Amino acid sequence: METKVLPFDVNSYTLGVAFCTCFLSWVAVKRYRTEAKEESLHSLPPGPPKWPLLGNIPGMMMAGSSSKYLSDLVSEYGPVYTLYMGPRPVVVLNKYDIMKQALMDGHLLSDRGDLPALDDYFKGRGIVGSHYTEYWKNTRSFVIHSLRQFGVDRQSFESVIASQADILVEDIRKRGTFDPLLCLQSNVCSVICGVVFGKQYNLDNPRFTDLLETVYKALRAIEYAAVSSLVPGLHYLPGCSYQKFYACMDKLMRFFREEINAHDETLDPDSPRDVIDMYLSKIRRASPEDPTYGLFSKTNLEFVVNDLFMAGTETSASVLYWAILLIASNPGIQERLQKEVDDVTTHCDHVSIADAASMPYTRATIDESLRYASVAISSMRSTTSTMTLGKYRFEVGTWVMLNYEYAMFDPDHWSEPKRFKPERFLDDHGQYCPDEQLIPFSIGKRNCIGEKLGRMELFIFFTNIIKNFELVFPDDAPHPSVEAATGGMMRVPNRYSITFKDRTTTAA
Numbered sequence: 001m002e003t004k005v006l007p008f009d010v011n012s013y014t015l016g017v018a019f020c021t022c023f024l025s026w027v028a029v030k031r032y033r034t035e036a037k038e039e040s041l042h043s044l045p046p047g048p049p050k051w052p053l054l055g056n057i058p059g060m061m062m063a064g065s066s067s068k069y070l071s072d073l074v075s076e077y078g079p080v081y082t083l084y085m086g087p088r089p090v091v092v093l094n095k096y097d098i099m100k101q102a103l104m105d106g107h108l109l110s111d112r113g114d115l116p117a118l119d120d121y122f123k124g125r126g127i128v129g130s131h132y133t134e135y136w137k138n139t140r141s142f143v144i145h146s147l148r149q150f151g152v153d154r155q156s157f158e159s160v161i162a163s164q165a166d167i168l169v170e171d172i173r174k175r176g177t178f179d180p181l182l183c184l185q186s187n188v189c190s191v192i193c194g195v196v197f198g199k200q201y202n203l204d205n206p207r208f209t210d211l212l213e214t215v216y217k218a219l220r221a222i223e224y225a226a227v228s229s230l231v232p233g234l235h236y237l238p239g240c241s242y243q244k245f246y247a248c249m250d251k252l253m254r255f256f257r258e259e260i261n262a263h264d265e266t267l268d269p270d271s272p273r274d275v276i277d278m279y280l281s282k283i284r285r286a287s288p289e290d291p292t293y294g295l296f297s298k299t300n301l302e303f304v305v306n307d308l309f310m311a312g313t314e315t316s317a318s319v320l321y322w323a324i325l326l327i328a329s330n331p332g333i334q335e336r337l338q339k340e341v342d343d344v345t346t347h348c349d350h351v352s353i354a355d356a357a358s359m360p361y362t363r364a365t366i367d368e369s370l371r372y373a374s375v376a377i378s379s380m381r382s383t384t385s386t387m388t389l390g391k392y393r394f395e396v397g398t399w400v401m402l403n404y405e406y407a408m409f410d411p412d413h414w415s416e417p418k419r420f421k422p423e424r425f426l427d428d429h430g431q432y433c434p435d436e437q438l439i440p441f442s443i444g445k446r447n448c449i450g451e452k453l454g455r456m457e458l459f460i461f462f463t464n465i466i467k468n469f470e471l472v473f474p475d476d477a478p479h480p481s482v483e484a485a486t487g488g489m490m491r492v493p494n495r496y497s498i499t500f501k502d503r504t505t506t507a508a
C-alpha cells in the first residue's frame with residue numbers, strides 16, 4: 001500500500017503552532033507589563049508647594065538658610081523631591097546611595113542645566129559650565145592629561161607645593177595674629193599659577209593681588225547672576241542684572257589673554273612649560289584630519305584657564321580655612337596631630353607625601369575637614385537621556401541638583417554629624433580607614449579634575465602649619481562659631497582671626 005506523504009509532519013506542526021502561540025503570548029504579556037510599569041512611573045517626585053513664577057525661591061529665602069530648607073524637606077518628602085527654581089522643576093538628590101546610583105550610570109548626569117546668565121557669556125566654552133558635548137569630553141580629557149604631564153598628581157609636583165608651603169609659613173610667621181583667609185587663597189592660587197602659567201606669585205605682586213581679588217568678586221557675582229537668570233525677566237530689575245558678573249569676567253579674561261599671548265610668542269611646542277603651552281602646542285599641531293580639529297582654540301583656552309582658577313583656588317583655600325578653625329576649636333585633636341607630625345619630622349624639616357602612610361591621624365583629620373567643610377554644597381546637572389530612579393522616570397534635559405552637603409551630614413551614615421571627629425576615619429587599630437561615602441570631589445564622569453592636586457595641597461599645607469604653629473584664638477575676642485556662614489555658593493565659615501604661636505621658637 002502506498003503511504004500518503006503529508007506536506008508536513010503533524011507532530012512538528014502542532015508543536016510549532018504551540019511554540020508560536022506561547023512566544024506571542026509571552027511577548028504580549030511582557031509588553032503589557034512594561035507599559036503598565038511605565039505608566040506607573042511618575043515623571044517628577046513630589047515636593048513643597050510653590051509660588052507662581054518664583055517657585056520655591058521665596059520659601060528658601062524665608063527659611064534663612066537654603067541648607068536647612070533643603071534638609072528639612074528630606075524629613076517631609078524623602079531623599080528625592082522636586083523643587084521649583086523659578087518656573088523650572090529641579091529634582092533634588094540628597095543621599096549618597098541615590099547620588100551614586102545616578103552618577104555612576106555612565107554619562108547620565110553629565111550635562112549642565114542651561115542658565116542664560118552663564119550660557120550667554122561662556123557659550124559652552126571652558127569645562128565647568130560646558131554642556132555634555134564632544135567639546136567638553138575632549139577638553140576635559142586633554143586638561144586631565146596635561147595636568148598629569150606636569151606630574152600634578154604625582155610626587156614630582158610635590159616640590160612646587162612644598163616651596164609654596166614654605167612661603168605660606170613665612171607669611172603666617174610675619175603676621176602672628178590675623179585672619180588667614182587671604183593668605184591661604186594667595187598661596188593656593190600661586191600653586192595653580194605654577195601649573196597654568198609656569199610661574200608662582202606672591203602677595204607683593206599687585207598684578208597677582210588684583211587677579212585674586214577679581215576671582216573672589218567673580219565667584220560672588222556669579223551667584224547673583226545665576227539666581228537672577230532662574231526667574232524670567234528678573235535681570236531687567238535694578239540690582240539684578242548680569243553686568244557685575246560680566247565685568248569681573250571681562251577683567252579676568254583680559255588677564256588670561258595677556259598670559260596666553262605672551263606664551264604664544266615664546267612657545268616651543270616640543271618643550272611645553274605649563275598647561276597653556278600644552279594647549280597652544282595642540283592648536284599648532286592640529287590638522288584638518290584630526291577628529292578634534294577646531295575644538296581647541298585660543299579663546300577656548302582663556303575659558304579653560306579661567307575654570308582652573310575659579311574651581312581650584314577658593315575650594316582648597318576654604319577647606320584649609322575650615323581646618324584651621326576646627327583644629328583651634330579642638331585642642332585635644334591639635335595635640336594628637338602635633339605629636340604625629342613631630343614624630344615623622346624628628347630628622348627632617350618637612351613633612352612629605354611619602355610620610356602620609358605613617359600618619360593615619362593626620363589623614364583622618366584631613367578627611368574629616370573635607371567632610372565638615374563640604375565646600376561644594378551642591379551642584380546642578382541635567383540628564384543626557386531618559387533616566388529611571390526608583391519609581392520615577394525623568395525626561396532628557398531634566399535638571400538634577402546633587403545635594404553634597406546633605407550626604408556629608410547624613411545622620412543615617414555619620415554618627416553625630418555636626419561634631420568634628422577624625423576618629424570616624426580610623427579603624428579599631430588606629431589605622432587610616434577611608435569612607436566611600438565621603439565625596440567632597442564628587443564621583444562619576446563629571447567629578448573634580450583637580451582632586452589629586454587639591455588633596456596634595458591640603459596635606460602639605462596643613463601638615464606644615466601644624467608643624468610650625470600652635471593654633472589658638474586671641475584672648476581678647478569671643479571664640480568664633482564652627483557653623484557655616486549663611487548664603488553663598490560655597491560652604492565657608494564666618495571670617496575669624498587666630499593666633500599662630502610659633503612652635504619652633506617655643507621649642508627652642
Ligand code: HEM
Nearest residue numbers: 127128311312315316376379440441442447448449450454
Ligand atoms: C579641596 C579642593 C576641591 C574641592 C573640594 C573640589 C570639589 C569639586 C566638585 C564637588 C566638583 C564637581 C561639581 C559637580 O558636581 O558638577 C568639582 C569639579 C571641578 N573641579 Fe574641583 N575641587 C577642588 C579642587 C580643584 C582644583 C585644585 C582644581 C584645578 C586644578 C579643580 C578643578 C575642577 C574642575 C575644572 C571641575 C569641573 C569638572 C567638569 O565639569 O567636568 N578643583 N570640584
